[in-house]
Amino acid sequence: MSVHIDMSKKVTTQTFRQMKQSGEKITMLTSYDFTLTRLVDEAGVDAILVGDSASNVVCGNDYTLPITLDEMIFLTRGVVRGAKRALVVMDMPFGSYQISEEDAVRNAVKAMKLTGCDALKIEGGREWIDTIRHICQAGIPVMGHLGLTPQSVNQFGGYGLRAKDEAEAQKIIDDALLLEQAGCFSVVLEKVPAALAARVSEELDIPVIGIGAGNMVDGQVLVLHDMLGLNMGFKPKFLRHFAQLAGEVSGAVCSYIEAVKESSFPNENESY
Numbered sequence: 001m002s003v004h005i006d007m008s009k010k011v012t013t014q015t016f017r018q019m020k021q022s023g024e025k026i027t028m029l030t031s032y033d034f035t036l037t038r039l040v041d042e043a044g045v046d047a048i049l050v051g052d053s054a055s056n057v058v059c060g061n062d063y064t065l066p067i068t069l070d071e072m073i074f075l076t077r078g079v080v081r082g083a084k085r086a087l088v089v090m091d092m093p094f095g096s097y098q099i100s101e102e103d104a105v106r107n108a109v110k111a112m113k114l115t116g117c118d119a120l121k122i123e124g125g126r127e128w129i130d131t132i133r134h135i136c137q138a139g140i141p142v143m144g145h146l147g148l149t150p151q152s153v154n155q156f157g158g159y160g161l162r163a164k165d166e167a168e169a170q171k172i173i174d175d176a177l178l179l180e181q182a183g184c185f186s187v188v189l190e191k192v193p194a195a196l197a198a199r200v201s202e203e204l205d206i207p208v209i210g211i212g213a214g215n216m217v218d219g220q221v222l223v224l225h226d227m228l229g230l231n232m233g234f235k236p237k238f239l240r241h242f243a244q245l246a247g248e249v250s251g252a253v254c255s256y257i258e259a260v261k262e263s264s265f266p267n268e269n270e271s272y
């Protein structure tokens, strides 16, 4: 199947709403630098998330918690320069919106001013609803994030499936409605049963972007390094490797080492 993507128009939060209304699925991938962002953007992805998963895949931490607002801003500036069409969303990292509403709005304004990104993503539901409302009221588009919210891993006790019982499933539905009422333009739903995700998508007018949330939502997001197969050791059930680049990269580096060691690189054509 060939997919037609209008590359002439910048994707906005309005485009997100129209795509949900017309039933066109939204594609989102993470990216953390200029070079890969250019490729992802030119391929036609609708949205690019500068996820706090940068803490894991860029910085090598086990958790998302250590990455700071200034580190997220640094990465997002490169991504914004690389993205011409896609909507760029920056994750508000742990500690940047939990301290007080005033601090959260100040940090959100700082992120928008210094990066030029199009929107921010904030984890959590009812706990942060007033904060999220104030950020939206400041004119900043916010993407919510429910289900498995990795900044709360220490409370959850791991990265397992969320909403296995009816009480948590109902809480997610209620929180999603609260996020919509607070002004969010979309919600990420991570690692929850597909039937629950479908229900949330039906209940909301704004798009639901799933990761490990089945197919009956309005769009999908994956971590770029994971779907490119750069870390073949990480293979949760929801992840598909659309490429296996780990082998390609290792192979290229081995060839380079061999060529330098045996003095076949650089050759005459590669010398001045």
Ligand code: KIV
Residues within 6 Å of the ligand: 030, 049, 050, 051, 052, 053, 054, 091, 188, 190, 211, 221, 222, 223
């Ligand atoms: O940080 C991230 O990459 C995310 C996605 C997994 C949704 O929040």
